[in-house]
Amino acid sequence: MPHVILKLATGRSETIKQQLADAMTQSLVDIAGADAAQVSVAIEDIDIRDWRRLVYEPIIAPALPGLYRRPGYRPEDLPE
Template sequence: MPHISVKMYPGRTDEVKKKIAEKVRDCLVEEMQMEPKYFSVSVEDVEKVDWQTAVVDQINEKDLYVKADF
């Protein structure tokens, strides 16, 4: 607890994904004042053609605090 899930279009290397995961985790470590060992982070590639059904349609509007504008 907690788990952070990042979904994005394909094209980034595993090295970049790891760096993104660590930075997102570190931000929440600071904001939640918890040790890093309690966080897990996944980074999932989602094809552009699948984005609406695999990502957008799965999000509960009440849980969406920052909405993309595209």
């Protein structure tokens, strides 16, 4: 029963968000063998000016050693 939480910088349309949710669901079905009926996907819009404070510092930075994909940006380059 996968539940995915995707945090995105604001600005994506509802169509794009639905496409992302559908693609993540399909990947979980195809790769992980999940039942599509048991997959849920949440998408949270985050203002880029709040990214460091709300996403990078509390979520990404502490998890860096275990991330399967690390961000390609430096936190000091994010807007404040």
